[in-house]
Structures are given as C-alpha cells and as structure tokens.
Amino acid sequence: MAKAAVEVVDLVKRYPKAKSNAVDGVSFEVETGEVFGLLGPNGAGKTTTVGVLTTRVVPTSGVARVAGLDVRADAVAVCARLAVVPQRQNLDRSLGVRDNLVFHAAYHGVGRAERNRRADTLLERMGLSDKAKAIADDLSGGQAQRVMIARALMHRPEVLFLDEPSTGLDPQARLFVHDQIRSLRDEGITVVLTTHDMDEAHKLSDRIGIVDHGTLLALDTPDKLVRALPGSATVEVVAEPGPGGVEPLRVALAGLDGVARVETPPGRAQPGTEAFRLSVTCEPSTLLAPVVDLLGRHGAGVRDVSLGESTLEDVFIDLTGRDLR
Amino acid sequence: MSGRAFLAVLRRDVYVTGRELPSFLAQTLVQPFFFLLVFVVVLGRGGFVAEGYGEIMLPGLIALNAMFGALQSVTLPLVFELSWTREIDDRLLAPMPVWAVAVEKIVFAGLRGLLASLLMVPIGLLMIDVHWPADGLLPAFAMVVLGSLLGAAMGLTIGTAVPPRRINILFAVIFTPLLFTGSVQYPWLTLQDLRWFQVLSALNPLTYVSEGLRAALVPDVPHLPLWVCVVVPVLAIVLFTLLGIRGFLRRALD
Structure with missing residues (x-):
C-alpha cells in the first residue's frame, strides 16, 4: 500500500x-x-x-x-x-x-x-x-x-x-x-x-x-456511500387515484415488501394525479409488477413509472439533516 | 531553503516598489517638500520665522522621512493584506517560518525609509542654505538607519494591531500626533518652558532620531546628547520588533 x-x-x-x-x-x-x-x-x-x-x-x-x-x-x-x-x-x-x-x-x-x-x-x-x-x-x-x-x-x-x-x-x-x-x-x-x-x-x-x-x-468511495444508504434505489409512480382516494394507496405501497419509505416528491404530480417516491431496499425493477398490480387493485390509473438511484445528496442529507446552517 | 525564500520575498517587494516608483516618490516627498516650502521659504520671506530655521527643520524632516517612509511602507499594506485581500497568504505558504515574513517586512520597510530620507537631502539642499560638518555625515547616516528601522518596527506593530474597520483612525489618532510630537519642527531642549509638551515629545521615539540628526548635522543648535539619541531608538526598535512579530503571528495564524 x-x-x-x-x-x-x-x-x-x-x-x-x-x-x-x-x-x-x-x-x-x-x-x-x-x-x-x-x-x-x-x-x-x-x-x-x-x-x-x-x-x-x-x-x-x-x-x-x-x-x-x-x-x-x-x-x-x-x-x-x-x-x-x-x-x-x-x-x-x-x-x-x-x-x-x-x-x-x-x-x-x-x-x-x-x-x-x-x-x-x-x-x-x-x-x-x-x-x-x-x-x-x-x-x-x-x-x-x-x-x-x-x-x-x-x-x-x-x-x-x-x-x-x-x-x-x-x-x-x-x-x-x-x-x-x-x-x-x-x-x-x-x-x-x-x-x-x-x-x-x-x-x-x-x-x-x-x-x-x-x-x-x-x-x-462515493458509490459505496450511496449504496450504504438504506433504501438507496427509488421507484417513482405518478397515478390517478381510484375511488378510495390517496391515503389507502400510500399505506398499501408502504406495506409492500422491499419498500423502506414512501415520500411525495415535489413538483411531479399533475392536477388530478398523485406522485409517490418509494425508497426500496431491493432491486427496483422487481417491484414494478407488484406496484402496478397494487395500483390496479385500488382502481388507480398509472400515468408514469420511473426507476432511480439515490444520489450523494440523499446520503448527505441523511447524515447531516435538513436544518439550515 | 528559508534564506532563499526570504530573499525572494524581499526581491518581490523591491520589484513592486520599482514598478510603483512615481507613487512611492509622491508618498514620501510631497509632504516634506511643502513643510519646507511653507515654513522656510514662505514664512521666512516676511520674517515670521527666524532666519536659520530651515537648518533646524531640515534634519527633522530627514528624520521624519526615515520614520514615516518606513512606517507607511508596512502599516497600510499590512492592514489590507491581512484582512480583505489575503494577498500575503502566498508568502505565508512559502517555505520559511512565519516570523521571517514579519522580519522581511521590517527589512524592506527599513530600506524604503532609508531611500525616502536620502531623497530628502538634495531637495533640502536646493531649498535652503546648510553648512553641515563633514564629520557629522556618518553619525547622521547611522541615525537615518535607526530611524528607518524604528519606523518599520512601529509600522509592523501598528499594522497588526489596527483592525481593518478602524483604519480611518490611523491617520487622526496615530499618524498626526506622531508627526507633531517628534521634535521635527523644534529642538526638544527649547521646550523647557512648555513642560507638558516636552514630556509628550519625550515619549515619541521620533524625537530622539530628530535630535540625533541635529546633533550630527547642526551641533550648534541645542540638542540631546548623541548617545541618548542612539540608545532610545535601539531599545524602541527591539521592543516594537518583538511586539510586531507577536501581533503578526497572531494575525497570520488561527
């Protein structure tokens, strides 16, 4: 060395x-x-x-x-x-x-x-x-x-x-x-x-x-820091809520296996739709089918699905908090 | 390694002075020139000032130029360099001890003071009649060297002690009193009937440089003994150098 x-x-x-x-x-x-x-x-x-x-x-x-x-x-x-x-x-x-x-x-x-x-x-x-x-x-x-x-x-x-x-x-x-x-x-x-x-x-x-x-x-290393963050990958879904409204959807999504937490990403939803960002602990693509299936069962219409990785910024905020200095 | 760095930093300062020669000359010569013009030529014309006053004042102005030429070469640049511009950082990161950067400031400012006072000589000789004894020239030169180092050491102390926000008080509260209590315009011994001002003047180290120059160049004018005029500046140089280095270390390091 x-x-x-x-x-x-x-x-x-x-x-x-x-x-x-x-x-x-x-x-x-x-x-x-x-x-x-x-x-x-x-x-x-x-x-x-x-x-x-x-x-x-x-x-x-x-x-x-x-x-x-x-x-x-x-x-x-x-x-x-x-x-x-x-x-x-x-x-x-x-x-x-x-x-x-x-x-x-x-x-x-x-x-x-x-x-x-x-x-x-x-x-x-x-x-x-x-x-x-x-x-x-x-x-x-x-x-x-x-x-x-x-x-x-x-x-x-x-x-x-x-x-x-x-x-x-x-x-x-x-x-x-x-x-x-x-x-x-x-x-x-x-x-x-x-x-x-x-x-x-x-x-x-x-x-x-x-x-x-x-x-x-x-x-x-930057990659390892990102991977070490719990829920380092994300699945983002934009959907038109069914007759039951938004809250049951959120609860159901949070209950899926491999989902660490559900957040509402700012600025993604159009009028009449709702956006969810799922932080996941497994390979995000394996969650696609269960998510779409679950939304369908709740009568919600899927408008957009995207997969994402956490960034160093997520690690940074996770470690240092959101407070202003 | 440190010696080379020291010389390189000194060369930088000399190089910059060379590039800014006109402003250096103006800074050091305009004020004493007007002192001589008004007090000797203008006032002497109508008899407001006694004949021969020029001979008393010129050694004082040479002392003043030595001290203020040096002092101004450190104080103002240092206040800026240590705060807003941080230009000094590159020299602080040179491979030499931090205190050596402070010593370089004194050496360089001393050289500027020496030059400023020597330049005053031909101007004085052109404007007034003088009869300097030849055997007084060497002691006079020694006094000029002491005056320059004194101004440099005081400049380092002042430059590191004055916070940049207070820079405007520098002229009113420090420079002006130093200028008028340094026995530049009057021989110190003639103040016996103005005791409080005599005491005040005795506290200004410039007094001893002015008196020393008069002792060397116009020995007939009443003056302090030359040895006093050497010992006091030497002690003041040591004191202000130590204070200045301490202040510099405090400002340069966190």
Missing part, C-alpha cells in the same frame, strides 16, 4: 472564545495519488481541517501530517510540499499574472530559467497565455481560479488542497477545472478537495469523507 500523503489523527481545534470545537476528533488518511473529497455543510469544520493541514491553523490537539511530516514541527518543510488553491481570490494584486507564477516559484527556490519555462507552460495549459501581463483585479472569476491553480503547480507540490474549487464559476470554467483535477491525479499529485457540491464530489473523488459539527460521519 502506498504511504499516506495526508494523515490526521484525533484532530481537535477549538477557537478562542468558541463554545464548541470547530474540529472535534477527526481522523483520516489520504493515500498518495488519491483525490480525496471533504464534504460538509458550511461551518462543518472542513476548512479548519484543511487550515491545520496547510499550517495556517494551529491545532488544539491531535496530529496532522502531510507527506509524512508533522505540520507543526516541520511547518517549513510541509509548505515546500503542498500547495493551496483557496476559495477566495488571493492573487498578488501588485503583480501581473505571469509574475504571480514566477515569484511564487522563486519563494520556493525554483531557479530562474526553470521558473520562466514552467510559467509559460502552465499559462499555455490553463489557456491564459494572452493574459500573462494582466493584473489580478482585471480577471474574471474563472480566469483567477485558473491562475491560482497554475500558481499552485509552479513548485510541483506533492499534495494540492483545493477549497471549493468551482464555487461561483460558470459551467465552462467548472468543467475545465474538473478536467484539470483529473489530469493532476493522472500525474500522481494527491488532491484534497473541500466542497459542498455533491455532483462535483461524486465525479472527482476517489473517496469522500462527510464532515459535520467537527466530526467525520462517513468515509468511503
């Missing part, structure tokens, strides 16, 4: 004057070359966890290691091996785009010829060659994001931390960022991603840790 690129053991962070721990005993490992997603609602503790790993937040207790080095004892060496793409634009506004890259490499001790060569290559790769002299303030959100990714790659980090990489980007920029993250993975760079975008997390991550209230609630 490859050595861990990131290792977190019983990490606790309590900010001064805070009532509770922002991070409350989190442990996980990220393997070298993996794309690891940290998923959680706002204020769940994911940014604080990444802050500790990137030496910007001093942990209250616990251990955090990046590339095998302790982030407190070896902070300087850790900084040489990681790179951060923050959520907020923090480019050096006194410098042009290319100078942002070149000076970043200089801070990290990359020689002059080499850093100029890398800057040109990365600007090209990020489609920014014509923006080399632009000032950070004149860039669009997507362009600034690409510059920050290019800057992060200038010193060839082993571990790259991306905080909400596509928040506020248009779909084109988002897709571009996603492609870049995939190719980083192919180059063997370990990527730690924090996000609350479910699709993004599912699409990009090899494994996902779901965090809330400072603790790690679940940790697995």
